[in-house]
Amino acid sequence: MRAVLIGFRGTGKTEVGRLLAHINDVPFFDTDRMIEESAEKTIYEIFAEQGEEEFRRKERRVIASLPEGDAVIATGGGAILDPGNVRKLREGSTVFLLQADEAAIERRIRDTRRPSLTRLPLRDEIHELLAVRRDAYLSAADFCIDTTIKNANEVSLEIHRVLSGGAVSWKRRERGMEVIRASGIGHEDIGEIEKVLMGEGTDTLTRVYAIMGYPCTHSKSPQLFNRLFSRYRVNAFYTRLQDPEIGTVVRVAGDIDLRGASVTIPFKQAIIPSLDHLDRDADAIGAVNTVVYCGGKSYGSNTDWLGIRGPLAEYRKARAVVLGAGGAAAAAVYALQDLEMEVTVLNRTPGRAEELSARFGCAHAPLSAFEALDPGVVVNATPVGMTPDHHSPLRPGQLKSGMVIFDLVYTPPETPLIRMARNAGARVIQGPEMFVRQAAAQFRRFTGIQVPPAEIKEMME
Structure with a gap:
């Protein structure tokens, strides 16, 4: 068991991490504490004397030095803004994003001696930084846990339950599989997703992604993304969700605890009413080709325009x-x-x-x-x-x-x-x-990992 806790300061990463490590009898690593020990200075002193850039350099070095194997790792709030950190933290790990509302975060950190990253009042700084970091947090996580009204013991037990049996029941998985079996996708695709969701010895922590469309049997996305997951050691599987009705596709996504989706014809506009959040680009375009699900919420974006703009x-x-x-x-x-x-x-x-x-x-x-x-x-x-x-x-x-x-x-x-x-x-x-370019942007939305377009192009040849 290797779990990584990410999120804004004040969401409970350190206290939850200690309890989770104790429950599972594994080592606990707090990257902020490791930085302070190696520098023989507090984080406040590092920021005050050497600046944020030097702190981030020390943070990258500490994260790169983390040993492999079973552990619980708590990270600093800004660690996942560096794609190199994300790649290292995700390798062989299950990543949990701890979230809390802005009022709870302010209450928890108001009296702590941590450096300000802006010149704004505390509540405004929290709001601004959360807005800047939201996509990076959502991308890097496998599961999202809201800690607003939960204590550290409740959160650690919730994470432990997910680690032990996944986030959805076997009954819901089977209900989703019934629709997938009747969807018209190939027998090979059905066999693979059935093995991931329902097979003997199923790893309930494997995160599932899919192409949503009708039809979508021609899509090359499953082959590409499964290769990427394998290369970057991300415990994930990519399949197809096909049905003429967007409502059915969305219900199946919930039943199988879908982590993310590529959206294609005819659902790029039709899926929008079912989403909780729409980013600025997707809202302006009026179409969504990428959805991330986390913590019971859905987030829509559009990477197609990036694939057009680049060339x-x-x-x-x-x-x-x-x-x-x-x-x-x-x-x-x-x-x-x-x-x-x-x-x-x-x-x-x-x-x-x-x-x-x-x-x-x-x-x-x-x-x-x-x-x-x-x-x-x-x-x-x-x-x-x-x-x-x-x-x-x-x-x-x-x-x-x-x-x-x-x-x-x-x-x-x-x-x-x-x-x-x-x-x-x-x-x-x-x-x-x-x-290729939109897929690179989409993979980063799915995992937080930045892949050069040339690498994706080579995988497709």
Whole structure:
């Protein structure tokens, strides 16, 4: 048993950690205490004399030195802001995020001698830092425990129960499996998820992730994410949740205690009403492709726009056209506007193009206006060209040298549009580039671990 406790100061990590280590008869490591012992100074003195940067350097060194094997580890509140720390802490461990409301945190730390990280009053500092750290906390955790109205003994016993038998009952797991068995996914997929959830000797601490869609049997995400989990020693498994009704998918997610999900067609908008929190990017785009579940709450975000923005970063302020008016098109417009591009939305149905452009304050036009616009950047955000479709949203004569053509379709990688663009001498960016970058961002949302896009690309080849 190896458990790591993360969270803001005042959530009870040290006291809970000591009790949990005692219950399980394993060593206890407090990284803040280890820093103080090695520096022969208090954390307050380190901050006052050497600054936060030096403290973080000492923190990285201490975390890197943690021995392997059974233990309970309590970390400092900002430790998980460093991806290297997260990677080390997650290896072979189950990570628990201890949470509490702002009033409880203020009450618990008001009289402690710890350095201020801002010049704000204590309550305002807590609010600001929690907002900054929330995504990092949620990403790095396997389970979330609210300590607001619980004492350290109650919290340690709750964690012990999760460590002993997981967070949901066998009855709920079986109810979820009944739907999965009838969902139309392959026998191999069903066998693998059944083994993880219900098999003999099941590890109830294995966290489950999935692609949500209808259909989603074609998705490459399970293969990719399971390889990533294995490479980074994260105790997790990725599968498929498929049903025509989003309500059914969400219920199954709860029954099997899903930790996170990639969301694809047709649920990127439909899932939003079921979420407790929506980040700024997803709210602006109006679509969600990533969901994290923790502590009975659901958090939606969008990494598609990051997958579009990355390959186009060098073309800032170009004149751009987005083909399509759905969720992918919204992510594309958001990404291009972030690069200060002049964007026009073209769609076969003018009304939908007008609606999307109104949301973002950009231009719209019918597809017939393409040549007159003379764009430097073209993003295909329609499904035209996706297997088994063999068409292109544009004609060969509309493409020319000097254009940048980015086709978001990634199955197949070489779409009819990409072939035509190559023949016209245009620069092409294929769909897998977007998939790779958004997957890297998504994996960090799921685990807190930062993976270079090139590594994901190599895994897919």
